[in-house]
Amino acid sequence: MAIFSIIFPLIFMVSLGYLLTRLTFFNKEQISGISKFTFYVSIPAFLFINMLAAPLSQSFDVKSLLVFYLPVLAVYTLGYRFNRQFAQTHLKSRDASAVFALGSSYSNTVLVGLPIIMAAIGEAMIGQVFMIITFHSALLFAITFILAARAGEQGFSWGTFTRNMVLNPVVLSISLGMIANAVGLSLFAALEGGLILLAKPALACALFVLGANLSFYKISQDWPLALCASFLKIILLPACVFITGKWLLVLPAQTLTMLVLLSASPLGVNAYLIATELKQHESTLGTTVVLSTILSVLSFSIWLALLT
Template identity: 75%
Template sequence: MAIISIIFPLIFMVLLGYVLTRVGFFNKEHITGISRFTFYVSIPAFLFINMLAAPLAQSIDPFALLAFYLPVLLVFSIGYRINRLFSPIALQGRDASAVFALGASYSNTVLVGLPIIIAALGPAMMGQVFMIITFHSATLFALTFILAARAQPQGFSWRRFARSMVLNPVVMSIGLGILVNALSINLGQQLDEGLALLAKPALACALFVLGANLSFYRIGEHWRLALMASGLKIILLPALVYIMAQFVFELTTSSTAMLVLLSASPLGVNAYLIATELKQHESTLGSTVVLSTLLSVFSFSLWLTFLI
């Protein structure tokens, strides 16, 4: 399969969202509405019906989880140390270092990774993809908040964090899909068709919203730090995942490709939202979202050429 046939439709949707928002056809309020529909309605429906149809026995692969998460944790640690060594003194604290580490390791799995994997490998790998996505935000956000809490007087609330993760629409929809699948519950033809209709625009809307959101971010004064974080995210992380999957755990070719493409995804916008919440490295992570997304076009092209 030609790489351009995989990449172009995805880039087209991102560019369309960027251009239409940039020229003022959509404003921030419009995009907020589209985003709410996408992330709270369409994507949950998409994740639920696909998890409902996934073969659970084949989806739960502990070696695939280890091949993905061990490099993620290693890159998070590297990012933490790099920030302590190379950031301006005002940004070398534990909370700022945790945020920078998140920016170097958190993947845009739903908006970018999932469409790339479906386009390149087909829907057969979605069960494994969803298993990884389920723990992705919980693992990295918890680690970031725990490290940041060491620098904050109020500390870290496991109760508040657990509640936010359980109510996360991605985690909730995948979890419900697993439960209904495991219990072999028949939803009925009408409900199946309704959910399928809701799910159809999910990936197109997600890519459109990604492009639209990029128009609101700028590459700021900490672009060198953003470039370092982008390099860790889309170069080092997928390379480590490939080594773990191919040579340590000896996974199948398709599983290895899925894990590498997922890890090669650019920084997710949610990491920037964490940065603004903690008031650390906002400019750096906003710039990293833009830089890593732009550079991921070349990274994906290289990995697709190598893997497919």
């Protein structure tokens, strides 16, 4: 019953977004507007307010970062080698393999991971969650772009990449919240009240938008590769995080729960956008977004039963 009470509200919001869009109650342009509000206004307000209040001394933990990122890098490498070995000839290039590796290891931390963690263990670990999120995109996107640049004629610009990452609304809002926290900034009551009001719909809107966007993706003929990427992402990766945190680096139970749930999140939509930018595995990653999101319900249920 406890697991059902955690999972059901999240499934409800995702399903509502999917159904209302499929029934054309909302069209693509309207969902785009809701998405823009969610990712550029509400979620940044939510992240800033919570990072401002987070206990910084407990948020940066090297062992937690290692327990999360060592398995992520291992699964990324495995995904890269898998694609080089088993994909069709026209998809075996280094840049295509880098994109497949990204699709096997990049988690939807904000739209899915954060709501699941908040529902399962509350706000106790939110500072550490934000630390993971801050480095997550930067690390995996940098590796993917570097490998793709090596494979082709295009160059990789650290300046452009750094600027895009720093100005990312998620990274920027967490960073500003961290700085404000570190210097002891105290917001005046009216501004704090406004930001809290903006932050309230963040998680619900994020789940609704996720469901709406799923209605725009189709299951392609590349579903076998997408199924393999989904297995690596929502089965192998959290298992590796669990093993690393349980027996190798030995983390507290609540911290381990947070990291496993974060790693068990389905593939993030941003990985699909990278695939379209590099023109490699677009249909594979689009299908992986759908499959991993659907299958993550089972994965989350299993991990919640084991860890909570």
